[in-house]
C-alpha cells in the first residue's frame with residue numbers, strides 16, 4: 001500500500017515544459033520599441049539551441065569575513081564537484097520548485113562583476129559599499145562554487161545577485177526588490193583598479209562597457225555622454241545608484257531602473273517598467289529569464305548589429321532549468337507583514353478609493369495590468385487592439401521609456417503589493433520612501449531626490465503622478481498606513 005501511495009504521489013505531477021525558444025513565440029514576446037524600426041530582433045531557434053547548456057554545480061554560502069566558520073575555505077577545497085541540477089531526480093512539483101531555487105542562486109559569472117572574491121574577504125569593502133549581511137553572517141548575493149576539486153571560485157550574477165533583499169533585521173527575502181548595492185560596488189572596484197594599475201586603461205574598459213547602452217538611432221543619444229565623461233565622473237555616476245536600482249544590460253547608466261519585486265510576478269501581464277515583455281504564461285517568463293541573462297547581447301536592432309557579435313554568454317539555461325526557475329518564482333511569498341490593518345489604515349483605504357487610485361492600482365493585484373504612454377510618445381493606432389493601453393497619462397520622467405533599449409514609450413502600472421518592505425520607488429527609484437512619493441516638493445526643479453539622484457548628482461524634479469499630492473498631512477499619513485498593509 002505504501003509503495004502504491006508513493007507511486008501515486010510521484011505520478012501526480014507531470015511537468016508540461018514549454019519550448020523556451022520557439023520562433024513564433026519569441027517574435028510575439030515583446031511590445032515594439034517607441035521607434036519600431038529598431039525593435040530588438042532575437043537570435044533564431046536554431047542558433048539558440050546550438051548554445052551549450054549551463055551546468056549548474058552545487059554551491060555554498062559566502063560569509064562576511066568575520067562570520068565565516070573556522071577552516072571553511074579549507075573545507076571547501078576538499079569538496080568534490082557535484083552537479084546540482086539533474087531533471088531525472090525530480091518527481092514531485094515540490095522537487096521542481098526546490099531545484100528552481102538552485103537555478104535562481106546559480107552564478108552565470110565567475111569573474112569580478114560587482115565584486116570579486118578578494119572584495120568579499122575584505123571587511124572594508126562591506127563598510128565602503130554598504131553591502132548588507134544576513135543575520136546568519138551570509139552574503140546572499142554570491143556563492144562559492146566547486147567546478148574542479150581544490151579550486152574555490154566565487155560565482156555571481158545569478159538572479160540572487162539583484163533580486164534578494166536583506167531586511168534591516170538581517171532576514172533574507174528572496175525575490176524582493178534587491179538591495180545589493182551593485183553599482184556602488186562596481187564603482188569601488190573601478191577606483192581600486194585605477195589606483196593599482198593604469199587609470200587610462202581602466203577608463204577605456206569602462207567606456208567600452210557603457211557602449212552597450214548606446215542607441216545609435218537616436219539623433220542625440222544621451223548614452224553617448226559616457227564616452228566623454230572622465231573616470232571620476234563615471235565612478236561618481238556608479239556611486240549615485242542606490243541599492244534597489246541597477247543598470248543591468250539593456251537599461252542605462254544614466255537613468256537606471258528600479259529593481260522590481262518578483263514576489264507576485266505571476267499576476268503581472270507586462271514585465272519591466274516599460275512593459276516591454278509580455279507575460280502570457282510560464283513560457284514567456286522562461287523566455288524573459290533566458291533573454292536578460294544570456295541572449296540580450298546577441299540581439300540585432302533594425303539594421304544595426306550588436307556592438308560585439310560574440311557578446312552574450314557562452315551558455316544558456318536548459319528548458320528544464322528555466323521551467324524549475326519559474327515554478328520557484330511563482331511560489332515566492334512576501335515576508336510576514338508587521339503593519340496591521342487598524343483604524344488609520346481603514347481611513348486610508350477610503351482615501352485610496354475616493355482618490356481613484358484603484359482605477360489603475362486595482363485590487364486584488366493593485367495593478368490593472370495596463371500600459372500608460374509617456375509624454376512625447378503617441379501610441380500607433382494598432383496598439384489599442386494589440387495591447388492593454390490606457391488613454392490617461394501620468395507624466396513621469398519619460399527618459400527610461402524613450403532613451404533605452406527597453407523603451408516602448410510606455411510605463412506599466414506597477415503593483416502596490418509589498419510596498420512596506422521595498423523601495424526606493426518610481427521607475428528610476430528616485431524617491432526613498434512613500435512619504436517622499438506623496439510630497440509635492442518632489443515636483444520642484446530644486447528638489448534633491450532622496451533615492452536615485454541622477455548621474456551628475458544635480459537637483460531635479462521627480463515629476464508626474466500627482467495623485468494624492470494635495471491631500472492634507474493627516475490624510476497622507478492614513479493613505480500611507482493603508483498602502484503599507486498591502
Ligand code: HEC
Pocket residue numbers: 104157158159160161162163245246247248249251257258259260261262265268270271272273274288289290292293325406
Ligand atoms: C544585474 C542585476 C540583475 C540580475 C542578475 C537579474 N535581474 Fe531581473 N531585473 C533587474 C532589473 C534592473 C530589472 C528591471 C528592468 C526594467 O524594468 O526595465 C529586472 C526585472 C526583472 C523581471 C521583471 C519583473 C517585473 O515585474 O517587471 C523579472 C521577471 C526578472 N527580472 C527576473 C530575473 C531572473 C529570473 C533572473 C535570473 C535568471 C534575473 N532577473 C537576474 C536586475 C537583474
Ligand code: HEC
Pocket residue numbers: 258352355356357358359360361372392393394396397411412413414415416419424425426427428434437465467468479
Ligand atoms: C492613471 C493611473 C494611475 C492612478 C490613478 C494612480 N497611479 Fe500610482 N502609478 C501609476 C503608474 C503608471 C506608476 C509608475 C510611474 C513611473 O514609475 O513612472 C505609478 C506608481 C505608483 C507608486 C510607486 C510604486 C513603485 O513600486 O515604485 C505608488 C506608491 C503609487 N503609484 C500609488 C498610487 C496612489 C496611492 C494613487 C492614488 C492616490 C495612485 N497611485 C494613482 C498609475 C496610476
